[in-house]
Amino acid sequence: MNNPVRLDLENGIAVVTIDNPPVNALSHAVRAGLLRMIDTAEAGGAQAIVLIGAGRDFIAGADISEFGSPPKEPYLPDLCRRIEKSSCPVIAVLHGATLGGGLEVALSAHYRVATQTARIGLPEVLLGIIPGAGGTQRLPRLTGAEAALDLITTGRHVTAKTALELGIVDHLANAPPKEAGLAFAENIKGQGQRPTSDLPQPDAADFDAWYSRMEQVHRGQSAPKTAVRAIEAASSLPFEEGLLRERDLFLTLMDSPQRAGLIHAFFAERAVSKLPELKETNPRDIHTIGILGGGTMGAGIAAACLLKSLPVTLVDRTRAAADAARERIAQSIQGAVKRGKLEDAAPVMDQLVTTAEDLDLADADLIIEAVFEDMETKHEVFARLDAICKPGAILATNTSYLDINVIAARTSRPEDVIGLHFFSPAHIMKLLEIVVADKTAPDVIATGFSFAKRLGKTAVRAGVCDGFIGNRILSRYRMAMDNLVLDGASPYQIDNALTEFGMAMGPFAVADLAGLDIAWAARKRKAASRTPYERIPTFADRLCEMGRFGRKTGQGFYLYSEKAPQGIPDPEVEAIIAEERAKADIIPRDFRDDEIVLRFMLAIVNEAAYILDDGIARRPLDIDVTLVYGYGFPRWRGGPMHWADQAGLGRLLDSLHTLQDEDPHFWAIAPLLSRLAQSDQSFADLNKGMSR
Numbered sequence: 001m002n003n004p005v006r007l008d009l010e011n012g013i014a015v016v017t018i019d020n021p022p023v024n025a026l027s028h029a030v031r032a033g034l035l036r037m038i039d040t041a042e043a044g045g046a047q048a049i050v051l052i053g054a055g056r057d058f059i060a061g062a063d064i065s066e067f068g069s070p071p072k073e074p075y076l077p078d079l080c081r082r083i084e085k086s087s088c089p090v091i092a093v094l095h096g097a098t099l100g101g102g103l104e105v106a107l108s109a110h111y112r113v114a115t116q117t118a119r120i121g122l123p124e125v126l127l128g129i130i131p132g133a134g135g136t137q138r139l140p141r142l143t144g145a146e147a148a149l150d151l152i153t154t155g156r157h158v159t160a161k162t163a164l165e166l167g168i169v170d171h172l173a174n175a176p177p178k179e180a181g182l183a184f185a186e187n188i189k190g191q192g193q194r195p196t197s198d199l200p201q202p203d204a205a206d207f208d209a210w211y212s213r214m215e216q217v218h219r220g221q222s223a224p225k226t227a228v229r230a231i232e233a234a235s236s237l238p239f240e241e242g243l244l245r246e247r248d249l250f251l252t253l254m255d256s257p258q259r260a261g262l263i264h265a266f267f268a269e270r271a272v273s274k275l276p277e278l279k280e281t282n283p284r285d286i287h288t289i290g291i292l293g294g295g296t297m298g299a300g301i302a303a304a305c306l307l308k309s310l311p312v313t314l315v316d317r318t319r320a321a322a323d324a325a326r327e328r329i330a331q332s333i334q335g336a337v338k339r340g341k342l343e344d345a346a347p348v349m350d351q352l353v354t355t356a357e358d359l360d361l362a363d364a365d366l367i368i369e370a371v372f373e374d375m376e377t378k379h380e381v382f383a384r385l386d387a388i389c390k391p392g393a394i395l396a397t398n399t400s401y402l403d404i405n406v407i408a409a410r411t412s413r414p415e416d417v418i419g420l421h422f423f424s425p426a427h428i429m430k431l432l433e434i435v436v437a438d439k440t441a442p443d444v445i446a447t448g449f450s451f452a453k454r455l456g457k458t459a460v461r462a463g464v465c466d467g468f469i470g471n472r473i474l475s476r477y478r479m480a481m482d483n484l485v486l487d488g489a490s491p492y493q494i495d496n497a498l499t500e501f502g503m504a505m506g507p508f509a510v511a512d513l514a515g516l517d518i519a520w521a522a523r524k525r526k527a528a529s530r531t532p533y534e535r536i537p538t539f540a541d542r543l544c545e546m547g548r549f550g551r552k553t554g555q556g557f558y559l560y561s562e563k564a565p566q567g568i569p570d571p572e573v574e575a576i577i578a579e580e581r582a583k584a585d586i587i588p589r590d591f592r593d594d595e596i597v598l599r600f601m602l603a604i605v606n607e608a609a610y611i612l613d614d615g616i617a618r619r620p621l622d623i624d625v626t627l628v629y630g631y632g633f634p635r636w637r638g639g640p641m642h643w644a645d646q647a648g649l650g651r652l653l654d655s656l657h658t659l660q661d662e663d664p665h666f667w668a669i670a671p672l673l674s675r676l677a678q679s680d681q682s683f684a685d686l687n688k689g690m691s692r
């Protein structure tokens with residue numbers, strides 16, 4: 001757009017409108033335009049300047065797509081200084097998204113009016129940076145240091161009402177932005193400018209305690225703790241020096257890999273649902289949901305739907321089982337009330353029917369099967385759904401690994417069959433894998449994505465294979481970590497190294513949580529198809545034989561008690577592992593933490609490259625989002641494929657060659673990885689042009 005900022009004179013008041021769709025981000029052209037319009041308004045003798053955004057939002061912040069390119073003048077801090085020093089009183093009207101640099105512009109104005117729609121915040125830490133245009137210096141002058149520490153270190157948004165209570169805005173208006181600004185300008189006539197930087201310095205807070213808390217809560221992340229130091233400068237340094245300190249800290253973070261990782265995550269999360277093949281496809285209408293199976297998953301999916309006002313009919317085999325499912329769902333809904341997500345559980349529960357009569361699913365628009373993971377059972381269920389469900393209904397399976405093509409073939413309408421793979425607890429976890437079988441119709445895929453959006457979930461398209469994207473990768477890195485234990489590392493060292501790397505939990509703690517018996521059953525099931533080269537983690541079998549199934553039995557890799565609900569290491573487990581190594585004639589060796597992390601990541605990246613080559617994931621970014629949202633991969637590392645690009649594919653390939661010498665079967669290198677490394681390409685290159 002040529003001119004994203006315009007000026008209209010209304011009775012001597014200059015109304016400056018930022019018009020840069022979709023969210024009025026502060027691109028270079030907007031910054032330059034704003035500067036020009038301030039000059040023009042002053043030169044024209046305007047009595048006041050009113051800043052508004054065209055459309056829904058005031059300004060959603062810096063233009064994130066410009067990050068990583070050399071910055072161009074005018075810089076945002078200079079624009080903010082210019083606004084603050086304007087010879088005309090400047091009024092910012094906060095409406096819609098008023099975030100990051102957008103709020104910094106508003107804080108530099110002399111007065112702030114907010115409309116009811118405003119969502120106000122400094123979310124920079126969520127992008128790996130801190131406010132860099134005076135936000136950490138001006139906000140605490142208005143709110144005090146404690147409130148500023150809270151807002152800036154969490155990046156949370158507040159409503160107009162809260163912003164008024166905190167002192168961020170001067171007035172709440174019940175009018176459209178332009179009218180609100182003009183009316184306010186009328187009221188402050190003759191009152192002149194009121195620069196925020198002239199306000200007294202905020203009182204000191206316990207900055208060291210805040211810093212330590214940030215180190216604990218945001219383990220491994222730089223931005224939240226750096227924000228504390230910047231806000232500290234507001235209370236310890238004169239304004240101009242505080243600005244310089246903020247700028248220094250900001251620029252260091254701007255150059256950091258964490259900033260690059262978080263920006264990648266921001267765009268990847270938005271790109272996952274943009275599939276070129278669905279550009280022209282409309283989703284089917286979904287008004288009612290049927291769920292078959294009221295166990296943990298079925299009940300969780302029901303709660304997820306109910307919490308988004310979708311009526312649910314849930315069927316289980318007996319009346320007693322249906323009642324038990326109702327109880328489970330009620331608990332989840334109550335949990336939402338306790339967490340402040342919902343005011344009253346009763347109207348939500350009124351939208352739920354639980355029954356033992358599967359004919360009650362006949363009118364549902366989307367039926368999600370969440371019964372026992374067994375192909376025979378699924379066959380029976382889908383043949384029955386085919387017989388009773390109305391034409392055009394979508395028949396979805398929540399299977400985690402079974403072949404959906406085989407399931408679909410049991411129906412007369414394979415085009416209506418799709419996989420909707422939820423993660424437990426389904427009403428909380430953000431990820432939904434949308435598993436597309438060979439014959440799934442495009443409008444059924446589109447419905448999967450619109451349904452996910454309705455549930456507030458992030459959906460990723462996956463193809464059919466054992467484990468789809470996420471569990472296929474999980475099973476590979478679990479194997480790599482089991483092999484490491486066989487070779488000498490302890491499960492506790494591995495969990496510790498990986499949580500230090502940023503994983504939400506280590507793989508052995510996760511195994512305890514999921515139940516060791518589940519993987520044991522899978523190992524037994526797959527025993528017949530095992531190749532002679534495969535190494536078997538006999539230590540895990542031994543634990544299961546002893547009835548140590550993880551958290552649910554109080555013992556697994558860890559020991560659990562009331563005093564130690566998160567589990568503590570158990571020397572008995574280490575003794576069992578040592579025995580199993582001795583039986584297999586393995587002489588244990590030491591591994592450094594960085595070697596553990598490298599093997600973990602190589603197992604992920606190599607398997608991910610196979611998954612891409614197989615077409616199970618279409619784009620590397622789909623894998624990044626899957627691992628971040630479903631498997632506790634640190635968002636600030638952008639995802640495993642982004643991590644691999646940063647690490648350098650050539651270097652990773654060299655490491656894989658070394659491991660291949662050790663174990664040629666397990667570490668067989670994915671051809672795609674070799675191709676990319678040899679042609680000097682990255683996974684990011686594969687993402688390009690793959691989103692509509």
Ligand code: CAA
Pocket residue numbers: 022023025060061062063064065076097099100101102123124127130131132133267270271
């Ligand atoms: N820069 C560039 N593009 C942005 C953007 C930004 N700050 N914010 C949003 N967009 C784009 C999105 O990528 C998306 O584009 P596509 O349609 O092409 O995918 C489009 O705007 C709409 O965004 P959403 O899909 O997210 O729409 P929404 O209505 O759900 O949410 C929003 C709107 C609340 C503004 C949300 O997009 C958001 O939180 N944006 C980020 C805001 C932010 O972090 N601002 C601070 C930036 S850092 C800063 O400002 C400090 C500094 O000066 C350096």
